[in-house]
Structures are given as structure tokens and as C-alpha cells.
Amino acid sequence: MDSDTKESVQADPSVLSKSIFLLQRLLNDIWTSPINLVLTVLIVCLLVKLLLVKRKPASDSSKKRVLAQLPKMPKIDLTVQQLRGYNGIESNGRILTAIYGDIFDVSQRSDLYGLGGSYSLFAGRDATRALSKMQLDPSLFSNEYDDLLDLTDKERATARSWHEDFREKYDVVGRLLKPGEKPNVYPSEETVVDGGGYNLNNKKRE
Numbered sequence: 001m002d003s004d005t006k007e008s009v010q011a012d013p014s015v016l017s018k019s020i021f022l023l024q025r026l027l028n029d030i031w032t033s034p035i036n037l038v039l040t041v042l043i044v045c046l047l048v049k050l051l052l053v054k055r056k057p058a059s060d061s062s063k064k065r066v067l068a069q070l071p072k073m074p075k076i077d078l079t080v081q082q083l084r085g086y087n088g089i090e091s092n093g094r095i096l097t098a099i100y101g102d103i104f105d106v107s108q109r110s111d112l113y114g115l116g117g118s119y120s121l122f123a124g125r126d127a128t129r130a131l132s133k134m135q136l137d138p139s140l141f142s143n144e145y146d147d148l149l150d151l152t153d154k155e156r157a158t159a160r161s162w163h164e165d166f167r168e169k170y171d172v173v174g175r176l177l178k179p180g181e182k183p184n185v186y187p188s189e190e191t192v193v194d195g196g197g198y199n200l201n202n203k204k205r206e
Contacts, residue, residue: 070092070093070094070107072171073094073105073171073173074173074186075172075173075174075184075186076173076174076183076186077103077174077175077176077177077183077184078096078103078174078175078176078177078183079145079176079177079179080126080142080143080144080145080146080176080177081143083096083098083103083124083125083126083176084124084125084143085124086123086124087123087124088107088110088113088114088115088123088124089115091124093107093110093114094107095107095110095113095114095123095124096123096124096173097113097122097123097124097125097126097127098125098126098127098128098176099126099127099128099131099159099162099163099166100128100159100160100163101175101176102163102166102167102172102174102175102176103172103173103174103175103176104166104167104170104171104172104173105170105171105173106122106123106166106170108170119136121136121138121141125141126141126142126145126146126176127141128146128148128159128163129141129142129146129148129151129159131158131159131162132148132151132155132156132158132159132162133155133158134158145176145177145178145179147178174186
């Protein structure tokens with residue numbers, strides 16, 4: 001073994017001991033000082049948060065790419081029964097909900113209105129009564145046309161406020177038909193609507 005190698009081997013224990021000493025001193029300073037301990041905890045929490053934030057955009061962008069695949073929906077009037085088909089599951093991701101007669105396309109927020117979302121009860125349903133009462137109760141979503149005649153003035157005002165809010169955020173794609181009411185024929189729209197399986201004559205696709 002030459003002299004340089006011997007000196008290197010002899011130096012290593014010294015460097016290692018100094019590193020251990022500095023580490024012990026750092027840990028001791030942190031542990032014995034409340035301020036240093038709090039700062040260390042905060043730094044660790046910030047680092048963990050930064051790591052989580054860096055991972056989140058990837059999933060969000062992936063979700064946006066999936067939503068972007070849905071084309072703009074041609075306007076179509078639907079009955080309550082036909083609206084049920086646009087629940088995001090049976091309609092290729094298309095989610096519609098109705099408020100005060102207007103049908104809104106809320107597909108862009110499948111995280112809220114899709115399966116498992118906070119407002120999944122709205123998917124494919126008339127949400128007017130539930131919004132008027134500010135309650136997410138399944139019993140407030142009727143399988144038949146709801147004329148809303150028993151709502152109080154305050155409840156109507158609440159529902160109309162929600163209606164305006166939805167108009168600012170989502171596209172109106174049609175009207176909810178009353179029993180016996182004929183659908184409008186909207187110009188410059190494709191005959192077949194994707195997802196729900198209904199054409200402009202409201203006949204189910206064979």
C-alpha cells in the first residue's frame with residue numbers, strides 16, 4: 001500500500017467523525033430549541049406539500065384532456081325520462097341537469113356531478129326542488145315532471161338564483177318538456193345527439 005492510500009484511509013475516519021459530530025449538534029440544536037423544532041416541522045410540511053402539488057397538475061391535465069373529447073352538444077328538448085339517460089354513465093360521459101325548465105350541460109365538472117361527486121344526484125335529473133330547499137335529499141328528485149307549484153316564494157327565489165349561477169357557468173342545451181309538450185326543432189344542429197341516444201324527434205335510437 002503506497003503512502004497516498006494510507007493517508008486517505010487515515011483521513012476518512014476523521015471526516016466521518018466530524019460529519020457525525022455536526023449532525024449530532026444540528027439535531028441537538030433542533031431538539032433543545034422550541035423555535036428550531038417548530039421551524040423544522042414547518043419546513044418538512046412545506047416540502048411534503050410541494051411534492052403533492054407537483055403531482056396534482058398531471059392528474060388535473062389528464063382529466064381536462066378527457067373532458068375536452070366531448071364535443072359541444074347540439075340543442076335538444078327532453079322529457080324527464082329522456083333526461084335520465086344523460087347521467088354520465090349511460091351517455092359516454094355527458095352529464096345534463098335541469099333547473100327551472102332549462103337543461104344545462106355540466107359535463108365539464110364531472111368531478112362534481114359525475115359518479116361519486118358531491119352533486120352526483122343532479123346527473124340526469126331536474127334539480128330545481130333540491131336547489132330551492134338547499135338539500136341533497138334523493139326524495140327531492142322526482143321521476144316524473146315536477147310543476148313546483150307548492151314551492152314558497154323564498155324557495156322559488158333561491159332556485160332562480162341557482163339558475164342564474166348555472167347560466168353563467170354552463171351551456172343551456174335545451175328545455176325540459178312538460179307532459180304532452182312538443183320539442184322545439186333547433187336550426188343548424190346535427191340530427192343525432194351523442195351519448196343519450198335520442199334524436200331531435202325524441203325517439204330512441206334503434
